[in-house]
Amino acid sequence: MQWTKQSEQTVYGNRWFTVNLADVELPDGRHLDHFLIRMRPVAVATVVNDANEVLLLWRHRFITDSWGWELAAGVVEDGEDIAYAAAREMEEETGWRPGPLRHLMSVEPSNGLTDARHHIYWSDEGTYIGDPEDAFESDRREWVPLKLVPDMVARGEVPAANMAAALLLLHHLRLGQDAR
Numbered sequence: 001m002q003w004t005k006q007s008e009q010t011v012y013g014n015r016w017f018t019v020n021l022a023d024v025e026l027p028d029g030r031h032l033d034h035f036l037i038r039m040r041p042v043a044v045a046t047v048v049n050d051a052n053e054v055l056l057l058w059r060h061r062f063i064t065d066s067w068g069w070e071l072a073a074g075v076v077e078d079g080e081d082i083a084y085a086a087a088r089e090m091e092e093e094t095g096w097r098p099g100p101l102r103h104l105m106s107v108e109p110s111n112g113l114t115d116a117r118h119h120i121y122w123s124d125e126g127t128y129i130g131d132p133e134d135a136f137e138s139d140r141r142e143w144v145p146l147k148l149v150p151d152m153v154a155r156g157e158v159p160a161a162n163m164a165a166a167l168l169l170l171h172h173l174r175l176g177q178d179a180r
Contacts, residue, residue: 004024005023017038039115042073045087047123053146071166086098087101096127103119107165
């Protein structure tokens with residue numbers, strides 16, 4: 001069954017997102033008002049080193065008042081290449097410049113409410129260039145063994161679903177049979 005958007009109007013907007021109200025027709029012909037958030041794409045990046053450690057940020061999210069491990073991430077600027085944005089965000093937030101990035105996955109973290117798409121990249125090499133420009137975004141940055149990821153996710157130490165999915169996929173790709 002497909003819902004059909006009949007119209008949509010902006011209720012609030014800024015440079016990061018808009019809150020819109022849509023008139024949606026249900027398959028049975030009824031209509032309902034549905035709020036939605038339109039967002040800029042998000043670019044995410046990390047490095048997995050030769051020791052199978054992944055570069056993570058330990059940070060607080062005031063909205064949920066929670067601490068957790070995350071990958072470097074941020075919005076893609078107008079006209080910016082997504083992979084370039086991922087590398088830029090990683091450098092700004094960690095002080096590490098990734099080597100050639102590979103696309104890991106793209107996810108829609110809350111597609112019942114927003115059109116946000118998060119594009120996650122990774123590299124198996126990186127160069128430390130100095131203290132992060134955006135050090136205020138995290139309490140610390142650490143190389144964490146990939147073998148610890150499933151237990152970290154299970155304990156709720158990686159609360160963001162997109163980050164948990166990416167880390168579990170990296171765990172699978174890098175450790176595969178070795179993880180068992």
